[in-house]
Amino acid sequence: MIDTDELVRRNAAFAAGEAFADVPLRSAGALRLIGCVDPRVDPAHVLGLHNTEAVVMRNVGGRVTPEALRSWAMLAKVAQARGAGLPRAGGHLVVLHHTDCGITDLAAFPDLLAEYFxxxxxxxxxxxxxxxxxxxxxxxDLMKQALPPGIAVSGLVYDVHTGLIEVVVPPVQPEG
Known part of the structure; x- marks a missing residue:
């Protein structure tokens, strides 16, 4: 079991490396990603992302819900408030779903899922x-409708048994 003492020890090792120093709030690139909270599918690990390379949002199933859309809108406002302007043109938003997702178990709870969506x-x-x-x-499709022009959207499915992703929807520019 990982307890608080172990977390403090790991954090001290992280802090000693100073990888956090002078890291800006805004990601270095224009990649945004929404994925699942499943610990087997950490986008940074399965996609080889480095710190500040992408803005990653995680929720149950990696789904684009009304709440996720509100959160993306809030993040855009944070960037504006920090003087970074609107989301960068030429950006890319990735929707990452995966096989053997726990959200499938929630099909037995339609009221809960209906509330979530x-x-x-x-x-x-x-x-x-x-x-x-x-x-x-x-x-x-939901993200293409919600995003401003100039941001490509793609969809990937990660196979938890092989460790590989499949491009289900290649990057598509939203209309507008």
Whole structure:
């Protein structure tokens, strides 16, 4: 078990390396990613991302929910408040879903899922919670509608058994 003492020890080693020094709030690149909270699917590890290389949001299923869209809008406002302006043109948002996702277990709890997606329970089949390939396509479409022009959106599915990702939706520029 990792206890608080172990976390403090690991943090001291991190702090000694000073990798945090002078790191800006805004990511160095224009990559944004939404993925699942599943510990097997940490985007930094499975995609080889380095600190500050991307803004990563994680939630249950890596889904584009109304709450996720509100959070992305808030992050854009943080960038504006820091004088960084609107999201960079030429940016890329990746929707990352994965196989064997725990959200599939929530299909037995339609009221909970309906609340999560902020839709009536009767509309849940349209969210494809049992199929990550379909759900990633749906969520890419939602992001394309929500993002300003100039930001590409793509959809990936990570296979927890092979460790490989599959590009389900290649980068697509939003309309507008």
């Amino acid at each position: 902020e839709i009536p329970a009767a509309e849940l089949p349209a969210k494809a919670v049992l199929d990550p390939y379909t759900s990633v396509r749906l969520d890419v």
